[in-house]
Amino acid sequence: MAMTLPDVPSLNAGYVADSTDMNAMAYAAQFALNKPYSRVHATTTQTITSTTGTPVNYDTIDFDPDGMYSSGNPGRLTVQTPGYYKFRQMCNCGNVGANVYMLVTTGSNNPIGAGNTFTQYSGYVLGTTNGALGGSGILDAYMFPGDYCAVMLLRPAGTMTTVLTDVGSWFSLEWKSM
Amino acid sequence: MSVTVVPTVPAFATNDSSLTSIEDLAYCLRFLVGDIRPAWHAFTINARTVASANTWTTINFGTIAYDSEANVPGSTGIMASASTAQIQTQGIYAVESCATAVATSSAFYFDLSFLMTGGGNNPNLSTGSTRRFGLRGNTTLATAATQVTVCCADTTPVCAYPLDTIAMQVRASAASVVVQTNMSPVPAYNQGRFVTNFSGHWIRVGS
Numbered sequence: 062m063a064m065t066l067p068d069v070p071s072l073n074a075g076y077v078a079d080s081t082d083m084n085a086m087a088y089a090a091q092f093a094l095n096k097p098y099s100r101v102h103a104t105t106t107q108t109i110t111s112t113t114g115t116p117v118n119y120d121t122i123d124f125d126p127d128g129m130y131s132s133g134n135p136g137r138l139t140v141q142t143p144g145y146y147k148f149r150q151m152c153n154c155g156n157v158g159a160n161v162y163m164l165v166t167t168g169s170n171n172p173i174g175a176g177n178t179f180t181q182y183s184g185y186v187l188g189t190t191n192g193a194l195g196g197s198g199i200l201d202a203y204m205f206p207g208d209y210c211a212v213m214l215l216r217p218a219g220t221m222t223t224v225l226t227d228v229g230s231w232f233s234l235e236w237k238s239m
Numbered sequence: 240m241s242v243t244v245v246p247t248v249p250a251f252a253t254n255d256s257s258l259t260s261i262e263d264l265a266y267c268l269r270f271l272v273g274d275i276r277p278a279w280h281a282f283t284i285n286a287r288t289v290a291s292a293n294t295w296t297t298i299n300f301g302t303i304a305y306d307s308e309a310n311v312p313g314s315t316g317i318m319a320s321a322s323t324a325q326i327q328t329q330g331i332y333a334v335e336s337c338a339t340a341v342a343t344s345s346a347f348y349f350d351l352s353f354l355m356t357g358g359g360n361n362p363n364l365s366t367g368s369t370r371r372f373g374l375r376g377n378t379t380l381a382t383a384a385t386q387v388t389v390c391c392a393d394t395t396p397v398c399a400y401p402l403d404t405i406a407m408q409v410r411a412s413a414a415s416v417v418v419q420t421n422m423s424p425v426p427a428y429n430q431g432r433f434v435t436n437f438s439g440h441w442i443r444v445g446s
Contacts, residue, residue: 080253080255087248087249090248090264090268090271091248094245094267094443094444096443098394102396124397124398193350193375194376227350231372235394
């Protein structure tokens with residue numbers, strides 16, 4: 062469920078704060094203590110056959126109070142509450158070389174319109190014994206409700222299958238700022 | 240106040256002038272942005288040897304740079320053991336770490352992950368049971384005395400409760416791999432940039 066962004070009042074000198082002001086400040090604290098955050102992970106492997114980017118799918122919710130995950134679109138987290146978000150992710154690529162990057166797609170609430178895509182935070186892992194490729198950072202753009210973010214996996218040629226060794230691939234989004 | 244308590248946000252009634260409510264709100268803000276927000280940062284000052292190949296090994300951190308719970312009455316601190324973080328305050332935590340390994344004449348893989356262990360208060364993780372999270376992997380060059388650094392950031396996959404522990408662990412495909420305190424000057428610009436370290440902080444209420 063989307064959260065309402067807090068509106069912290071300005072209290073000028075001589076002004077007597079009333080319960081509305083105090084509750085607005087209390088809500089800001091409530092929001093910060095319970096800010097939007099989701100973490101999902103994969104418990105099944107995924108075979109990538111395309112040489113173009115394919116979303117990594119997740120089937121298990123660790124935490125999702127804001128409702129960013131939907132089993133109907135298991136390869137994305139969709140922002141419900143606007144803001145700047147931090148992502149963290151790991152794709153367990155096994156022993157094949159692969160690229161992973163973050164893909165943001167705008168929704169209909171975004172002022173630039175729906176369907177615009179932005180690639181960022183690309184990385185590459187060599188085809189070695191353990192290819193656990195991940196990253197973290199603040200997504201470049203302000204996210205509006207309906208914008209979504211996916212971890213994209215790209216094998217330069219042929220097919221590859223993700224693995225569950227040690228830890229299945231996981232992905233999280235954390236609200237950071239208005 | 241003993242041990243850090245997750246704040247309860249007050250509600251203000253019309254004409255409410257309760258000092259207690261204002262103090263509760265002040266405590267919320269102190270918890271969110273002040274010195275009592277649970278956080279820690281530790282790093283190594285002595286090289287550690289990962290004796291066994293293909294075995295997750297907990298890194299012992301000799302120096303505690305910051306531990307928000309260390310001086311809280313009734314709390315033992317988060318990094319009291321120097322090897323694992325022991326949670327004192329319930330919540331979702333972000334955890335980050337970097338480790339640098341010294342390469343040998345044969346290439347080996349070098350992995351880093353976190354291991355969370357239930358401490359008796361967690362309804363999501365029974366006493367002594369574990370949950371691995373994070374995970375990054377890399378492979379060294381086959382060039383002796385060069386280094387490879389692996390960094391990892393994740394959040395606890397379940398809410399952490401008091402007495403749960405979080406260990407930073409590394410694993411290498413070769414025996415006797417040395418985890419460095421720092422990158423030696425090969426090349427020189429690397430020196431001092433990647434100290435093997437372990438940090439974390441509370442990010443959100445959870446249950």
